[in-house]
Amino acid sequence: MHILITGVKGQMGSRLAAALSPEHAVTGIDLPELDLSEPSAADRLAALRPELVIHCAAWTDVDGCARDPDRALRANAYGTRHVALACRRVGAPLLALSTNEVFDGRQARPYLEYDPPNPINPYGYSKWVGEQIVRELLPEHYLVRISWLIARGGSNFIHRILARAREGAPLRVVTNEIACPTYAEDLVPALIRLALTGHYGTYHLTNAGSVSRWGLARFALDAAGHADVPVEPITLAQYPRPSTVPERAVLANHAAAHLGIVLRPWQDAVRAFLAEEGLLA
Numbered sequence: 001m002h003i004l005i006t007g008v009k010g011q012m013g014s015r016l017a018a019a020l021s022p023e024h025a026v027t028g029i030d031l032p033e034l035d036l037s038e039p040s041a042a043d044r045l046a047a048l049r050p051e052l053v054i055h056c057a058a059w060t061d062v063d064g065c066a067r068d069p070d071r072a073l074r075a076n077a078y079g080t081r082h083v084a085l086a087c088r089r090v091g092a093p094l095l096a097l098s099t100n101e102v103f104d105g106r107q108a109r110p111y112l113e114y115d116p117p118n119p120i121n122p123y124g125y126s127k128w129v130g131e132q133i134v135r136e137l138l139p140e141h142y143l144v145r146i147s148w149l150i151a152r153g154g155s156n157f158i159h160r161i162l163a164r165a166r167e168g169a170p171l172r173v174v175t176n177e178i179a180c181p182t183y184a185e186d187l188v189p190a191l192i193r194l195a196l197t198g199h200y201g202t203y204h205l206t207n208a209g210s211v212s213r214w215g216l217a218r219f220a221l222d223a224a225g226h227a228d229v230p231v232e233p234i235t236l237a238q239y240p241r242p243s244t245v246p247e248r249a250v251l252a253n254h255a256a257a258h259l260g261i262v263l264r265p266w267q268d269a270v271r272a273f274l275a276e277e278g279l280l281a
């Protein structure tokens with residue numbers, strides 16, 4: 001199958017391309033060669049005649065989106081429109097990644113796939129508009145919301161916490177931002193499985209369970225042999241950011257679980273991540 005992956009240089013795109021390329025013909029696109037926010041992107045993507053598109057490209061800088069909401073909409077909403085239009089033109093299904101930040105985080109229970117979104121920051125709003133455009137234009141879609149991606153290499157939340165511990169820098173982490181970590185190595189096979197089911201719709205795929213930022217930092221430090229390093233618990237109010245953070249945007253995997261697609265508990269995934277990075281104590 002000819003699979004087109006957008007955002008192929010990013011955390012998810014690069015891993016999906018590596019996992020799919022032995023078996024499939026994979027074409028990857030990214031900035032600066034192709035800017036999805038340009039209207040001409042739809043024609044350029046359609047000309048590649050993919051049979052399946054996995055859309056990982058996005059402007060993921062949440063605080064950047066808060067400073068420049070117009071750019072966020074162009075990249076994340078209209079960029080997604082151009083991808084969906086190309087899919088429609090060539091008859092290819094689309095798997096597009098979205099975020100827990102489409103929800104306001106004020107609900108006590110975890111969010112189910114069809115709970116009403118109510119984004120409270122420009123990143124979440126731009127992703128939610130992207131979702132709506134996909135639903136308007138293309139029935140053959142999988143919209144997959146994820147949260148707190150943990151990918152090997154690069155610099156994610158756990159890498160940054162452990163680096164500060166090694167430097168002896170003070171650690172202050174928020175207790176009232178709660179969500180679900182998603183380990184990229186677990187997500188990749190789940191996405192590939194889902195994309196081949198033909199069961200189009202909206203999905204939540206994260207590791208099972210939820211945790212606060214503080215709890216995740218504490219867990220990673222303990223598992224990496226830094227149990228002696230203190231982490232000061234603070235609240236979001238003590239950590240001002242340009243973007244408003246949804247406090248409890250916990251995703252429940254109901255729809256994919258019905259297809260037998262479930263990711264292991266986040267604690268097992270974080271331990272596996274640390275082991276694979278050579279960081280487990």
Ligand SMILES: NC(=O)c1ccc[n+]([C@@H]2O[C@H](COP(=O)([O-])OP(=O)(O)OC[C@H]3O[C@@H](n4cnc5c(N)ncnc54)[C@H](OP(=O)(O)O)[C@@H]3O)[C@@H](O)[C@H]2O)c1
Binds near residue numbers: 030031034100
């Ligand atoms: N990372 C998370 O914790 C997280 C959480 C929830 C949902 N998600 C969603 O999951 C998906 C993948 O995230 P990720 O962490 O793999 O993202 P990532 O590492 O930031 O990669 C995204 C890629 O898309 C590219 N891109 C940005 N704007 C573009 C444009 N206008 N045209 C073409 N390419 C563009 C980026 O290029 P530049 O680097 O040059 O900007 C980057 O290579 C995204 O849809 C994101 O919203 C991520």
